Amino acid sequence: MEDQRGEDHLSSWVLGNSIVIQMSLRAAIELDIFNIIANAGFEAQLSAAEIVEKIPTTNPNAAITLDRILRLLSVNSLLSMSQRPCQSGDDATHQEMCYGLTQLTRHSATNKDGVSSASMVLLFSERMMVEPQYMLKNMVLEPECKPFYSNYGENFYKYAAKEPKFNKLFQEFMTHSSKLFLDEVLKVYRGFEEIKELLDVGGGMGTSLGNIISMYPHIHGKNFDLPNVISVAPSSQVWRMLAEICLNLYQEQKQFY
Numbered sequence: 330m331e332d333q334r335g336e337d338h339l340s341s342w343v344l345g346n347s348i349v350i351q352m353s354l355r356a357a358i359e360l361d362i363f364n365i366i367a368n369a370g371f372e373a374q375l376s377a378a379e380i381v382e383k384i385p386t387t388n389p390n391a392a393i394t395l396d397r398i399l400r401l402l403s404v405n406s407l408l409s410m411s412q413r414p415c416q417s418g419d420d421a422t423h424q425e426m427c428y429g430l431t432q433l434t435r436h437s438a439t440n441k442d443g444v445s446s447a448s449m450v451l452l453f454s455e456r457m458m459v460e461p462q463y464m465l466k467n468m469v470l471e472p473e474c475k476p477f478y479s480n481y482g483e484n485f486y487k488y489a490a491k492e493p494k495f496n497k498l499f500q501e502f503m504t505h506s507s508k509l510f511l512d513e514v515l516k517v518y519r520g521f522e523e524i525k526e527l528l529d530v531g532g533g534m535g536t537s538l539g540n541i542i543s544m545y546p547h548i549h550g551k552n553f554d555l556p557n558v559i560s561v562a563p564s565s566q567v568w569r570m571l572a573e574i575c576l577n578l579y580q581e582q583k584q585f586y
């Protein structure tokens with residue numbers, strides 16, 4: 330019983346660290362680590378020193394610091410880890426750790442369609458997204474609590490409209506997640522076969538609609554979203570036409586906003 334309590338006590342220390350795991354994952358994405366490992370091959374494992382060779386830095390301690398980040402990710406199953414004799418220097422008795430992708434991080438590397446789950450990690454660890462979460466407890470305690478509004482004075486979408494960098498990050502996340510999820514849905518769902526016209530309300534950059542139409546070209550699709558979103562949507566002829574429809578609808582149907 331005493332032993333179990335001691336073990337539980339040690340395990341509970343991980344709770345205070347969980348935010349460090351998220352921020353290490355973010356750092357790994359910002360440093361392009363998952364793409365560097367993926368580019369070395371499907372089952373490749375690289376040492377921190379090998380990865381640092383591909384990162385633009387002159388910091389002589391980069392590999393040491395990176396190794397600590399990679400080790401933290403690997404003990405949390407976000408990277409695989411193995412040991413091998415050190416490949417640099419003369420001391421062949423010295424061991425070094427090597428790191429590879431796991432099932433959890435394979436999708437953080439960009440796939441052949443330019444899609445990855447990295448944008449999700451970047452968005453949800455963005456300062457603007459983290460700040461309102463300090464008010465989670467207030468949502469329990471106060472009846473009208475709106476954390477995002479309290480922090481920024483407007484709702485999420487109005488805020489995104491005014492902050493192009495944040496909007497780009499959000500749209501990237503939506504585009505990538507639509508692609509990843511809808512691809513799977515379209516493999517099994519047949520409900521679009523009978524549809525002739527499809528209006529995607531809140532369709533973002535039109536990724537979902539574009540995917541559906543490319544599989545069912547007989548569908549006449551309309552993408553409807555806020556003007557700031559449509560104005561940065563892909564500018565192929567079709568999308569330009571859809572954007573115009575949306576802008577017209579926006580003018581005519583202001584009650585939507």
Ligand SMILES: C[S@@+](CC[C@H](N)C(=O)[O-])C[C@H]1O[C@@H](n2cnc3c(N)ncnc32)[C@H](O)[C@@H]1O
Binds near residue numbers: 486530531535537554
């Ligand atoms: C969660 S995102 C979904 C994006 C898209 N369906 C996709 O899968 O990529 C919600 C979308 O609704 C849009 N939106 C929010 N308020 C809206 C409004 N009042 N009228 C039209 N679109 C709106 C946002 O700009 C955003 O693109």
